[in-house]
Amino acid sequence: MPDIFIAEPTTETAPTKTDPLIDDADFQTPVSNAQDLSPQNPVHLFSAFRKDPDGVDFSDKEPEEKIILFIRRSFITNVRWIFFGVLLLIIPLSLPLILHFFPNPLPPLSGQFYFLLTAFYYLVIATYLFIDFISWYFNISLVTDKRVIDINFSNLVYKDVAATKINLVQDVSFAQIGAIRTFFDYGDVLVQTAGTLDNFTFESSPQPENIVHIVEDLIGKHNELFG
Amino acid sequence: MNFLAKILPFLQFSFLTKVGFLAIDFFFVLFLIVALRQVYAMNEIISGSGNPFAIKLTAFILLLVAVSLFLTALVIL
Numbered sequence: 001m002p003d004i005f006i007a008e009p010t011t012e013t014a015p016t017k018t019d020p021l022i023d024d025a026d027f028q029t030p031v032s033n034a035q036d037l038s039p040q041n042p043v044h045l046f047s048a049f050r051k052d053p054d055g056v057d058f059s060d061k062e063p064e065e066k067i068i069l070f071i072r073r074s075f076i077t078n079v080r081w082i083f084f085g086v087l088l089l090i091i092p093l094s095l096p097l098i099l100h101f102f103p104n105p106l107p108p109l110s111g112q113f114y115f116l117l118t119a120f121y122y123l124v125i126a127t128y129l130f131i132d133f134i135s136w137y138f139n140i141s142l143v144t145d146k147r148v149i150d151i152n153f154s155n156l157v158y159k160d161v162a163a164t165k166i167n168l169v170q171d172v173s174f175a176q177i178g179a180i181r182t183f184f185d186y187g188d189v190l191v192q193t194a195g196t197l198d199n200f201t202f203e204s205s206p207q208p209e210n211i212v213h214i215v216e217d218l219i220g221k222h223n224e225l226f227g
Numbered sequence: 228m229n230f231l232a233k234i235l236p237f238l239q240f241s242f243l244t245k246v247g248f249l250a251i252d253f254f255f256v257l258f259l260i261v262a263l264r265q266v267y268a269m270n271e272i273i274s275g276s277g278n279p280f281a282i283k284l285t286a287f288i289l290l291l292v293a294v295s296l297f298l299t300a301l302v303i304l
Contacts, residue, residue: 045277055275070276112303113245119296120252127255127289131262138269140276151273156265161272 045137048072049206051214058142058149069143069214073136073204074186081132088125092118131156141202143215148191150200166222168194172215174208191215245304252297259290 041054050070061067138153148169152160169191176187187208191200205211263286270279 043276045281047277053275056273057275058273059271113248116248116296116300116303120248120255123289123292123296124255126292127259127262130285130289134262134266134269134282137277137282138273140273153269156262159265159269 043070046075048075049211056142058151061144062146065147066145067142068145068218069141069211071141071143071189071202071205071211073139074184074206075136076180076184076186077204078132078136081129085125085129085132088128089122092121141200141205143211143218145218148200148215150202162198162200164191164193164197164200166218167226168197169215169219170194172212172219174205174212176208189215245300249297249300249304252293252300256290256293256297259286259293262286263290 041050041052043050043053043056047053048071051068053067053070056067056070135154135156138151140151142149142151145166147163147165149161149163152158152162171192172189173192174187174189176182176185181187181204184206185208186204186206189202189205189208189211191202193199202208202211263283266282266286270283
């Protein structure tokens with residue numbers, strides 16, 4: 001009997017769902033061309049909150065581990081150091097005006113030295129702004145389908161990476177105190193862990209209520225699957 | 228003698244200021260080397276969280292400017 005339809009052999013393998021914690025909606029078929037390989041939901045330089053981020057990787061990430069939340073402090077928390085930085089940049093520009101009204105308190109040194117001093121001053125201010133920026137940039141909290149990871153980095157000298165498994169998380173809550181935090185929708189998220197393990201605090205996180213819902217949902221799914 | 232007594236405090240101040248400036252600039256270069264190393268170390272821990280190239284480039288430019296300033300000060304002062 002002649003064949004009516006012969007299926008063409010496919011090169012792509014059928015998709016397999018490896019992680020039971022990942023939603024069916026998140027589960028996508030393998031990409032077929034190079035264009036689709038580009039990150040669909042990338043984390044930008046100033047991103048503070050991203051759900052299901054693409055392209056983020058950390059040092060001891062397991063191959064099948066999926067990052068669900070990427071959190072930094074809300075960008076509005078940077079306003080203070082940006083304001084002081086700009087103020088410090090403006091001060092030398094207004095110095096000739098101040099010296100016009102008051103006697104010159106500076107000692108008589110060469111013009112070359114004053115030039116170097118000014119250049120050094122601006123270098124220090126630029127470094128101050130840079131250090132404050134990377135303190136924000138590298139202060140990251142991650143929620144994966146297996147773990148909660150908190151990377152603390154401040155003022156170049158303090159670096160701390162802490163992680164706990166999802167099944168050890170007992171409770172998640174948030175605090176949003178003050179008009180500014182309410183207006184800009186950011187607050188502290190507290191992740192309480194079992195026993196003597198350290199608790200995690202995602203300080204000044206954007207959309208804290210959303211974060212709590214997502215983590216609670218994750219814990220619920222984990223408990224359903226693994227008891 | 229009278230002339231030396233007048234000019235000596237200024238010379239001492241000037242010399243100390245210049246040496247002090249060079250020392251501070253040198254320590255600042257060391258500080259920026261630490262900053263650059265920390266940026267690279269943090270990019271090893273977490274990658275893809277923004278624009279690592281821009282961060283590394285900024286740290287490198289700051290270090291380059293600090294070294295240039297130190298060498299210029301060494302020559303000029």
